[in-house]
Amino acid sequence: MRRLALAVVLAVLAAGCAIPHPKDSHGVTKVAASDAEVEQIYDRYRDYRKDALDLLDEQPLTAVESGAVLAIDTGALRVARRLLLTKAPDDTQDLQIRAVYAPRLDAYPLWFIVVVEDGVRDLTKVQIFQRQSSTSPWLLVASPETLPSTELPAFDSDTTDALMPADPFRQGQLVMSPQKAVNAYAATLNNAAPTEDPVVSEDSFVTQMRAVANKQRQIDGVTFSQQWTARPVQYVIRAADGGVLVFGTLARVDDYQIEEGRYIDWPEGSEQKAFLSGRLYSSGELHYYHQILVYIPPDGDDKPVVLGQYGGVVDGIGY
Amino acid sequence: MRRVVGSVLMLFAVVAAVLGAGIAIVLGTDNRAETGPHEIETSAPVVVTSPEVFSWAGPTLTMRIDVDKDQQLFIGAANAVDIADYVGSTQRTEISSYNPPWSIGTRDVFGDAPLPAAPGQVDWWMAQSTETGSATISVKLPEQAFSLVVIAVGGGDLDGLQVTASYDIDGGFGIGLGLIGFAVGLGLFGWIAVQGRPLVREGELIEDEFEPDVREGV
Numbered sequence: 001m002r003r004l005a006l007a008v009v010l011a012v013l014a015a016g017c018a019i020p021h022p023k024d025s026h027g028v029t030k031v032a033a034s035d036a037e038v039e040q041i042y043d044r045y046r047d048y049r050k051d052a053l054d055l056l057d058e059q060p061l062t063a064v065e066s067g068a069v070l071a072i073d074t075g076a077l078r079v080a081r082r083l084l085l086t087k088a089p090d091d092t093q094d095l096q097i098r099a100v101y102a103p104r105l106d107a108y109p110l111w112f113i114v115v116v117e118d119g120v121r122d123l124t125k126v127q128i129f130q131r132q133s134s135t136s137p138w139l140l141v142a143s144p145e146t147l148p149s150t151e152l153p154a155f156d157s158d159t160t161d162a163l164m165p166a167d168p169f170r171q172g173q174l175v176m177s178p179q180k181a182v183n184a185y186a187a188t189l190n191n192a193a194p195t196e197d198p199v200v201s202e203d204s205f206v207t208q209m210r211a212v213a214n215k216q217r218q219i220d221g222v223t224f225s226q227q228w229t230a231r232p233v234q235y236v237i238r239a240a241d242g243g244v245l246v247f248g249t250l251a252r253v254d255d256y257q258i259e260e261g262r263y264i265d266w267p268e269g270s271e272q273k274a275f276l277s278g279r280l281y282s283s284g285e286l287h288y289y290h291q292i293l294v295y296i297p298p299d300g301d302d303k304p305v306v307l308g309q310y311g312g313v314v315d316g317i318g319y
Numbered sequence: 320m321r322r323v324v325g326s327v328l329m330l331f332a333v334v335a336a337v338l339g340a341g342i343a344i345v346l347g348t349d350n351r352a353e354t355g356p357h358e359i360e361t362s363a364p365v366v367v368t369s370p371e372v373f374s375w376a377g378p379t380l381t382m383r384i385d386v387d388k389d390q391q392l393f394i395g396a397a398n399a400v401d402i403a404d405y406v407g408s409t410q411r412t413e414i415s416s417y418n419p420p421w422s423i424g425t426r427d428v429f430g431d432a433p434l435p436a437a438p439g440q441v442d443w444w445m446a447q448s449t450e451t452g453s454a455t456i457s458v459k460l461p462e463q464a465f466s467l468v469v470i471a472v473g474g475g476d477l478d479g480l481q482v483t484a485s486y487d488i489d490g491g492f493g494i495g496l497g498l499i500g501f502a503v504g505l506g507l508f509g510w511i512a513v514q515g516r517p518l519v520r521e522g523e524l525i526e527d528e529f530e531p532d533v534r535e536g537v
Contacts, residue, residue: 020375024462028464
C-alpha cells in the first residue's frame with residue numbers, strides 16, 4: 001500500500017510543473033528584463049557608443065540614450081570635437097557588466113539597474129536603462145559613476161530576487177524622503193560655504209563642486225554666480241538595511257558677468273571655449289547636469305550621502 | 320473507530336478514482352483536452368484575453384484561430400504587462416473570463432488609436448504566428464501574468480472569429496491511471512478496516528486465541 005502511494009506521488013512529481021497549478025502570487029507584473037536580455041541590450045549600447053566615440057558625433061547615442069545622460073554625453077562630445085584640433089579621437093571602451101538588478105513592475109515604463117566596470121577610466125558605473133513603452137527601445141537614462149573602492153549598499157529584493165522600488169516622495173522610516181534629499185543637496189550647493197548644521201553630508205561631491213565654483217569666483221574682473229536646482233526623482237530602490245538608493249539629477253547654471261572693457265579668453269579645449277565660443281566680452285551662461293547617486297540611511301543620526309555622480313556641461317550662451 | 324476510518328478511506332478512494340478516471344478520459348492517451356471551434360462575436364480589429372483568463376500555469380496551450388479566409392491575422396502570447404501597454408489605446412474586444420469547457424465573458428473597449436507598432440516589430444512575444452485565414456500557436460502557460468492577442472493585420476476586422484483550443488499535460492493520462500490505481504489500493508485498505516478483521520502476520524501470537532493445554536490429575 002505504501003509502495004503504491006509512493007509510486008503515485010513519484011509519478012505526479014515526475015510530471016513536474018506541467019501539472020496545472022495556480023500561477024505565482026505576483027499579480028499582473030513583469031520583471032523588467034532577464035540577465036540574458038540585459039546582455040543583448042548592453043551589447044547594442046556598446047556598439048552605438050563606440051560609433052559615437054569614433055565619429056565624435058552624438059547622433060548614434062540618440063538611439064541608446066535619453067534625458068540628462070544624453071545631454072551630458074552630447075556636451076562631452078562637443079568639447080571633444082574642439083579638442084580634435086590637436087588630438088585624434090579615442091574610441092577605446094572597456095565596459096564589463098558586473099551585476100544586474102531588475103524590479104518587478106506592473107506597468108511601463110520598465111527599467112533595470114546594471115553595475116558596469118569601466119576599465120578605461122577605472123570607475124564603476126551604476127546605470128539605469130528604461131523602456132518607456134512596449135514598442136520603444138531600451139535607453140540609458142542614468143549613469144552615475146563611483147570609485148571602485150566605493151561600496152554600494154546591499155539591495156533589498158523580493159522572493160524572486162526582484163528589486164524593491166520605493167516612492168520618491170515617501171519618507172517612511174528614512175531620515176527624509178528621496179526627493180527632499182535631492183532638494184537638500186541643491187540647497188546645500190547654493191551655499192558657497194559650509195553651513196553650521198547641514199541636513200545632508202558635506203561629502204566629496206559637495207566639496208568638489210564648491211571648489212570648482214570658488215575657482216571661477218577668483219577670475220579677475222568677472223562676477224560669477226551659480227544656481228543649483230533639483231529635478232524630479234524617478235528611480236529609488238530599497239537597501240537591505242532599511243535605507244534607499246536614489247538616482248537624482250541636479251541642474252546647475254554658471255553665470256559670468258564681465259566688467260565693461262574687459263574680456264575672457266577661455267583656454268583651448270575647455271568646456272567654456274566649446275560652448276561660449278571664443279572671447280566673452282559681456283556675459284555668459286553655462287548649463288550643466290549632474291546625475292547623483294544618493295544613499296539615504298534609515299531614520300537615525302546619519303545623513304544622506306552622495307556615493308557617485310556623473311555630470312557635465314550641456315548648453316551655453318555667451319557674447 | 321476502525322470502521323469510521325475505513326469508511327473515510329473508502330470515500331477518499333471513490334473521489335480519487337473518479338478524479339483519475341476523469342483525467343484519463345478527458346485527456347485520453349494523447350494527454351490532450353480539446354474544445355471548439357467556438358465563435359467569438361467581435362467587430363474590433365483586436366481581441367485580447369485578460370490576465371485572469373489564464374490563472375493557471377503548467378499545461379501547453381495550443382490555440383487555432385479561424386477568420387475570413389482572405390483576412391491576414393496575427394496571434395501572439397506575451398506577458399500581460401506588455402500586451403496591456405501595446406493594445407492600451409486601441410479598440411478591442413477583451414475576453415474577461417473563461418470557464419471550462421467553454422464559457423466566456425467579453426467586453427468591448429473603445430479606442431481611437433492604431434496599434435503603436437506592427438506586431439512583428441516588437442521583441443517580447445513568447446509565441447507568435449502570422450497567417451492568412453487561419454493561424455495556430457502553442458505556448459506553455461507560464462508562471463507570470465499572461466495574455467493572448469489576436470490582431471487583424473493590414474486593416475479589416477475579426478468578424479466571424481472562431482477559436483479551437485487544446486491543453487496538453489505531459490503524462491496526464493498516466494497520472495489519471497495512477498490515481499485510479501491509488502484509489503483501488505486505498506479502497507481495499509478501507510474495506511479491510513470496515514470488515515473489522517485484525518491485521519495478523521504469520522507466526523505472531525494472538526493472546527485471545529491462546530488456550531493452555533490443562534489436564535487434571537494423572
